[in-house]
Amino acid sequence: MKNIYILSIGKVYRKSNNLYFIDKDKNKRVIPIEGINAIYIMNKVSLTSNAIQMILNKGVPVHFFKEDSKIGTFYYLGSLLPKQKKPSGKVHIEQVKAYINVEKRSEIALEIVDAIRYNMIKVIEKYREVYDYTKTLRNLDVRKEFEQKMTDWKDATNVIRGIESNIWVIFYEALDKILKTYKLERRTRRPPKNEANTILSFSNALLYATVLNEIYKTHLDPTVGFLHEPYEKGRFSLVLDLAEPFKPIISCRILIWLINQGIVKPEYFKKDLMGVMLNENGKRVVIKEFESRIRETIKIKGKGRKSMLIFIRKQAYNLEKALVEDTKFKAFRLVY
Amino acid sequence: MKNIYILSIGKVYRKSNNLYFIDKDKNKRVIPIEGINAIYIMNKVSLTSNAIQMILNKGVPVHFFKEDSKIGTFYYLGSLLPKQKKPSGKVHIEQVKAYINVEKRSEIALEIVDAIRYNMIKVIEKYREVYDYTKTLRNLDVRKEFEQKMTDWKDATNVIRGIESNIWVIFYEALDKILKTYKLERRTRRPPKNEANTILSFSNALLYATVLNEIYKTHLDPTVGFLHEPYEKGRFSLVLDLAEPFKPIISCRILIWLINQGIVKPEYFKKDLMGVMLNENGKRVVIKEFESRIRETIKIKGKGRKSMLIFIRKQAYNLEKALVEDTKFKAFRLVY
Numbered sequence: 128m129k130n131i132y133i134l135s136i137g138k139v140y141r142k143s144n145n146l147y148f149i150d151k152d153k154n155k156r157v158i159p160i161e162g163i164n165a166i167y168i169m170n171k172v173s174l175t176s177n178a179i180q181m182i183l184n185k186g187v188p189v190h191f192f193k194e195d196s197k198i199g200t201f202y203y204l205g206s207l208l209p210k211q212k213k214p215s216g217k218v219h220i221e222q223v224k225a226y227i228n229v230e231k232r233s234e235i236a237l238e239i240v241d242a243i244r245y246n247m248i249k250v251i252e253k254y255r256e257v258y259d260y261t262k263t264l265r266n267l268d269v270r271k272e273f274e275q276k277m278t279d280w281k282d283a284t285n286v287i288r289g290i291e292s293n294i295w296v297i298f299y300e301a302l303d304k305i306l307k308t309y310k311l312e313r314r315t316r317r318p319p320k321n322e323a324n325t326i327l328s329f330s331n332a333l334l335y336a337t338v339l340n341e342i343y344k345t346h347l348d349p350t351v352g353f354l355h356e357p358y359e360k361g362r363f364s365l366v367l368d369l370a371e372p373f374k375p376i377i378s379c380r381i382l383i384w385l386i387n388q389g390i391v392k393p394e395y396f397k398k399d400l401m402g403v404m405l406n407e408n409g410k411r412v413v414i415k416e417f418e419s420r421i422r423e424t425i426k427i428k429g430k431g432r433k434s435m436l437i438f439i440r441k442q443a444y445n446l447e448k449a450l451v452e453d454t455k456f457k458a459f460r461l462v463y
Numbered sequence: 464m465k466n467i468y469i470l471s472i473g474k475v476y477r478k479s480n481n482l483y484f485i486d487k488d489k490n491k492r493v494i495p496i497e498g499i500n501a502i503y504i505m506n507k508v509s510l511t512s513n514a515i516q517m518i519l520n521k522g523v524p525v526h527f528f529k530e531d532s533k534i535g536t537f538y539y540l541g542s543l544l545p546k547q548k549k550p551s552g553k554v555h556i557e558q559v560k561a562y563i564n565v566e567k568r569s570e571i572a573l574e575i576v577d578a579i580r581y582n583m584i585k586v587i588e589k590y591r592e593v594y595d596y597t598k599t600l601r602n603l604d605v606r607k608e609f610e611q612k613m614t615d616w617k618d619a620t621n622v623i624r625g626i627e628s629n630i631w632v633i634f635y636e637a638l639d640k641i642l643k644t645y646k647l648e649r650r651t652r653r654p655p656k657n658e659a660n661t662i663l664s665f666s667n668a669l670l671y672a673t674v675l676n677e678i679y680k681t682h683l684d685p686t687v688g689f690l691h692e693p694y695e696k697g698r699f700s701l702v703l704d705l706a707e708p709f710k711p712i713i714s715c716r717i718l719i720w721l722i723n724q725g726i727v728k729p730e731y732f733k734k735d736l737m738g739v740m741l742n743e744n745g746k747r748v749v750i751k752e753f754e755s756r757i758r759e760t761i762k763i764k765g766k767g768r769k770s771m772l773i774f775i776r777k778q779a780y781n782l783e784k785a786l787v788e789d790t791k792f793k794a795f796r797l798v799y
Contacts, residue, residue, distance in 0.1 A: 138512075171513065173509065173511045173515075174509065177507065179509075179527065180540070183541040191516075193516065204519040205544050205546045208541050208542055209541040210540060210541045215686045216684075216687045216688070216694060216700055219555065219684055219687055223555060223560070224559070348555055348684065350555055351555055356552075357553060357555070357556060358553050
């Protein structure tokens, strides 16, 4: 299942049983419709009527983005969404039931935070220079910490988010010790203030788009999250939730790889008063790395060999299944 | 706030600050973007990149339909949906809470059924020949009937749907006595078997599309209905719920008007083995009538003078407000 990223100006059209993209310099490329997971449009792209009907009939979601230096990297404009073939009301009802039940909600949120911690360790444990950080994260027992700090169920999610924010502080510090040249210094967003931050923001945006797309394939309601508040403005809280366990192992590893292998070059960036942004070539480099990481097949203990994209999808289905069957949700952990 | 219906083959493009539609015979028409409520595309229509970006930026939803004689009239393919600016998780949570609470759910469902009954009376009371039917509907006390028939809360929604189905039987019988030429005989769908049924199906489809569009403007979850089951296949149960009170006064009145004024002509239909369908001219006639009815301003007691489209929108907002503020939902009634 391919993801199609369109970064150039051009047109998507249909010819016989395929989609094609033609850019403004008349370069054509085929988009084999049967194998498409999603199309991400990040520039000015026209769609012909036959292309639209084919895309909708085949159930392929198309997500539109636009660059805006005030917000950083690019922002989500909207989606062309095929009609859902199966009903989703049932799952939405179970999802809200789990959200309302503070114990169930906390259990899901804690599971996500613990998976983040576990995956953070997998990223940094091979670097001897940050051994202390690895040790700190290993010794941190998310559920025990929660039990100690939580005195009133009313504060449960605040306590969990406090624990989460704490592990990110530890992890970002370790990350800066690992990065050889460009450093994060501190995490900046909207817009990112330096090169490392802009790469991380762009990778995260690709990850969020991927997770949103996988959620649209399930019957989950993207607006109702467990770790993140469904009351947050303009963001899909469940997308944020389900992206979290993958952030260290996808986005942060892309950052380490691109910087420490010397792949990142000054000419991949454009700077303005607002902050630092990737240009089209810079974006291509990050997308290439992102794609190769979500395509890469990995053998996970007890889960077999699958691509990371499939593990992302499976995590969303696992949540749906856990909600409908009222069983425990297991977030993704990089267990070799 | 205009609705744009595109029935011809063509292209939507942007020029300066407007959208334009050009058909295959090069006829142009302007689509003033600022005043658009929604765009309904019912044929093969291309969208240029600038048109897509403008549509998404202005927050205008575009709904795609395709004709299929097996299903009848046309069917919904999907939508181009702008990103929601405000969060919706909060409302989804309140909506499911009301759904789970069988008393609240029944209260909303009964309110809808009673509004259908009330509006049915408004349609038929001026026809002396169906006086008995009007009387029957007037004497029917939906809430009392519910209290009498309901013995176990588990069966509450089944009992309510039984009452609803009963009033439709009465109403369709009356409708057939009012119709001068083409008759329903019995209500047939997927596909409709005769002219009257195909007009009614097409009007209802326009009404559902309008209600779906208004629901997308609120934060309501279209999949969680109260009278209709959220478990139903491939249909938005809340859209069905909120369209119900308007069906007698919009769709059924269109049917009476078009037939009894002799506007309907045999050449507006195409027949095949499956059933009877409207052709493009026939559809234009129904859309014209539909549009003039939802544009028409009406003075409703205590609600002022507004167009029917605004009353449809207000009904959706009323439900959202009632759910969030935990007050009683009032469905639309045609009270002069």
